[in-house]
Amino acid sequence: MQENNLKYYRREFKAMGTTCEIQLFARNKAKAGNAADAAIADVQRLEALYSRYKSDSFLSEINRVAAVGGSIHVDEETASLLDYAVACYEQSDGLFDITSGILRRAWKFDQGKLPGQSLIDELLDKVGWHKLSWKRPVLAFSVPGMEIDFGGVVKEYAVDRAAALCYAQGIKHGVVNLGGDIKVIGPRGDGSPWRVGIRHPRDKTAILDTLLLYEGALASSGDYERCITVNGVRYGHILNPKTGWPVRHLAAVSVVGDFCVVAGSASTIAMLKEEQGTGWLNDLGLPGLWVDVRGEIGGSLKPKPKSQTIPWADGARVC
Numbered sequence: 001m002q003e004n005n006l007k008y009y010r011r012e013f014k015a016m017g018t019t020c021e022i023q024l025f026a027r028n029k030a031k032a033g034n035a036a037d038a039a040i041a042d043v044q045r046l047e048a049l050y051s052r053y054k055s056d057s058f059l060s061e062i063n064r065v066a067a068v069g070g071s072i073h074v075d076e077e078t079a080s081l082l083d084y085a086v087a088c089y090e091q092s093d094g095l096f097d098i099t100s101g102i103l104r105r106a107w108k109f110d111q112g113k114l115p116g117q118s119l120i121d122e123l124l125d126k127v128g129w130h131k132l133s134w135k136r137p138v139l140a141f142s143v144p145g146m147e148i149d150f151g152g153v154v155k156e157y158a159v160d161r162a163a164a165l166c167y168a169q170g171i172k173h174g175v176v177n178l179g180g181d182i183k184v185i186g187p188r189g190d191g192s193p194w195r196v197g198i199r200h201p202r203d204k205t206a207i208l209d210t211l212l213l214y215e216g217a218l219a220s221s222g223d224y225e226r227c228i229t230v231n232g233v234r235y236g237h238i239l240n241p242k243t244g245w246p247v248r249h250l251a252a253v254s255v256v257g258d259f260c261v262v263a264g265s266a267s268t269i270a271m272l273k274e275e276q277g278t279g280w281l282n283d284l285g286l287p288g289l290w291v292d293v294r295g296e297i298g299g300s301l302k303p304k305p306k307s308q309t310i311p312w313a314d315g316a317r318v319c
Contacts, residue, residue, distance in 0.1 A: 010022070015158075019179060042161050047154075058078065097129050103120070109228050158178060180219075182218045
């Protein structure tokens, strides 16, 4: 619905290792600024809590306990994230596993070479959600040296929270974009949809498709940036927690849903399911768009043939 006298505001910031932006339509700069401030502060709060790069984060505290095979009481928000991770683990037949982040110790994508199988096997001994005990609010590690990583959940969760905080501040028209993970608060100020471009995973300048969104969320998963090519074979950063090796069937998956955290986990699970991923996504009933490693494009959002180019770095761009 169109509202009169709304003005456009945009705030760009850095968080969670990526470029982020909030675009809002509001009656005045103060209203837009208050909403953006609240949203950004919450994103920063979540990064401080759950970043594996910050030694004083709560996640690092959890992993220090995990290193010695201990147990820890967690707060309600962390418990809810763990519950969601369990649901994803079960939905994915164990492929979406927040204990698998430890495999990054083997995969050094800046070194241009493959890890040894012996190192992967050693790390796999410390991977597996089934090796933990989770009885709210106590998380216990029976195998010393394990760790957990909320990287596949927290950024998308932060997107949903940021959008909700903007809405609570009276913003009815806007969009939150954290490095290509997107939540639409409502249409643009004139009632028109937001145009969301999805980047092609093999061409930084090419648009795979442009979606028109009045509401909802979009998240993408794929080997956009962190990857290596060895002997003509591309190895991305999405690792199968059962084999320790990168997935090799799909190059990228984008999913549209009501919530970014659901769209994000669904796109990642589809990648992890390899050949069965597209069928699983279709059965889930969420609109999706995928590209496999051969360049074949499919999904319920499959675009019509066209040629467009745009310079960018993230998986999706909003305008």
